[in-house]
Amino acid sequence: MSQEYAPWEDDDETLVDVLDRVLDVGLVVVGDLRLSVADIDLVYVGVKLVAASIDKIERSPEIKQSFLPQVVA
Amino acid sequence: MTLHLLVHAFVRSGDLPPNWKAPSPLGDGDLSLVAGGGFDVLVSSVEPGASDSLFDDAERTQAAALAHHDLLCSLMEECDFLPVRLGIVYSSAETLERAVAEQKPLLDGAMALCSAAGEYTVKVSRRRAANAEKAARPVSGRDYLKARQRRAHQRRDDQVSSEQLGAALGDRLATLGRAVIADSVQNSPDAVAAFTMLSDRQLSTATLSGLELIRKEIDQQGYELQIRGPWPPYRFSQGEAA
Structure with a gap:
């Protein structure tokens, strides 16, 4: 790979980019599972404190919905 | 006491080198593999309730997220895998195996798509x-x-x-x-x-x-x-x- 393509090597990953991916996407296997936090809002609150840009969770019903069906009490 | 399993990634059975070992991103022992449905599932063993405390403040959430991400980045050098959203816990290996079996078509399809x-x-x-x-x-x-x-x-x-x-x-x-x-x-x-x-x-x-x-x-x-x-x-x- 030529050095001029360095911009898309992963040196520039930001914390927010990582948190967005690790916590927002990734495989969710539906089955007898539960999220590690019984009250999923706890995760959201924690994340919001770390990276304010993840406030999309609060603004997006779609994202919230992507979590909610997976929560098995 | 039965330990719960926090899931990190799905790897095809046998794809990891035989002696492959990695510390748990949660900092408590090594990762374990749960076999089922043609997959090895990389998990961290956690005491019931312990996983909740991982996310009880921003600092712990951030540390857990970055450690999970680091693990997956290092795994990219070893084999194909499906990254799991951080925070998914199974109550036992049996329930995890059952879930894998139920979702096998989805997993197989995603694994094929994400190969290399x-x-x-x-x-x-x-x-x-x-x-x-x-x-x-x-x-x-x-x-x-x-x-x-x-x-x-x-x-x-x-x-x-x-x-x-x-x-x-x-x-x-x-x-x-x-x-x-x-x-x-x-x-x-x-x-x-x-x-x-x-x-x-x-x-x-x-x-x-x-x-x-x-x-x-x-x-x-x-x-x-x-x-x-x-x-x-x-x-x-x-x-x-x-």
């Missing part, structure tokens, strides 16, 4: 320009209203051109990668379009050339193109419909 692949984030942003107009103070109410109208028209024109640019970029990326998903730009004020492209982990010369051509064209239109990767295939871990 990584994902790249592609974001187009407005180039930050010195805003001379903003700096200049209007001398009269009439000037102010005219400037305001001009800005409104500019915003409308920008919106149209951004949408066109985003649509065209998505089409172009689809010809370069295995799959492309449009991302939200809600949290990036300067961004006008964002995509995640699944591609070979090592981009081919043709793909690199294609991306460089896109970058030049976008630059000429007054925008900036930012590409990052390869990431673990987070966005495609449930197939293209993720």
Whole structure:
């Protein structure tokens, strides 16, 4: 790979980019599972404190919905 | 006491080197493998309730997220895998095995899609320009209203051109990668379009050339193109419909 393509090597990953991916996407296997936090809002609150840009969770019903069906009490 | 299992990734059975070992991202012993459905599932063992405390404050959440991400990045050098969203816990190996068996078609499909692949984030942003107009103070109410109208028209024109640019970029990326998903730009004020492209982990010369051509064209239109990767295939871990 030529050095001029360095911009898309992963040196520039930001914390927010990582948190967005690790916590927002990734495989969710539906089955007898539960999220590690019984009250999923706890995760959201924690994340919001770390990276304010993840406030999309609060603004997006779609994202919230992507979590909610997976929560098995 | 039965330990719970916090899941990190799905690997095809036998793909990991025989003596492969890695510390748990949660800092408590090594990772374990739970076999089932043709997969080895990488898990951390946690005491019931302990996983809750991982997320009880921002610092712990951040540490757990980064450690999980680091593990998956190092796994990219070993084999194909499906990254699991952080925070999924099974109460036992049996329940995990059952879930894997039930979801096997989805897992097989996603694994095939993500074979030897990584994902790249592609974001187009407005180039930050010195805003001379903003700096200049209007001398009269009439000037102010005219400037305001001009800005409104500019915003409308920008919106149209951004949408066109985003649509065209998505089409172009689809010809370069295995799959492309449009991302939200809600949290990036300067961004006008964002995509995640699944591609070979090592981009081919043709793909690199294609991306460089896109970058030049976008630059000429007054925008900036930012590409990052390869990431673990987070966005495609449930197939293209993720």
